[in-house]
Amino acid sequence: MTAQRMNFFAAAPTIFKAVLALDTAAKQGLDPALVELVQIRASQINRCAYCLEYHTTDARKAGEDEQRIHQLSAWEESLLYSAAERAALALTEAVTLLPGGVSDEIFDEAARHFDEEQLAHLLAVIFTVNTWNRMNVTTRKTPGTR
Secondary structure, three states, X not given: OOOOOOOHHHHOHHHHHHHHHHHHHHHOOOOHHHHHHHHHHHHHHHOOHHHHHHHHHXXXXXXXXXXXXXXXXXXXXXXXXXXXXXXXXXXXXXXXXXXXXXXXXXXXXXXHHOOHHHHHHHHHHHHHHHHHHHHHHHHOOOOOOO
């Protein structure tokens, strides 16, 4: 474990609060369990230890099943996720690994499970968690500190 580089909130509270406001708005109208699964999966890809601790804790508080949390990194091989969750997780991976692009197939599958407003919110959750991941990985935010 390496030392935290900076306290982003203390250094740039206006920016931190703006990202927090986007995060709050993005989640509106979406299933909280789905939001946590998306945030955990993006955080796994981005290797953000702080966000993994944060979102797995929140997922448990929301009643998420331990087995689903444990199998999330291999969701494509698991039978524990619904078609809508699978579509959201595929979209999360495509957006998080953006240089690979977001194919029409992945986008259209997500659009089959979420109406346009829900899909916009889901995309905003993915955008926001990737912002948090980048902020926390770059500043070496210490896991377990909220």
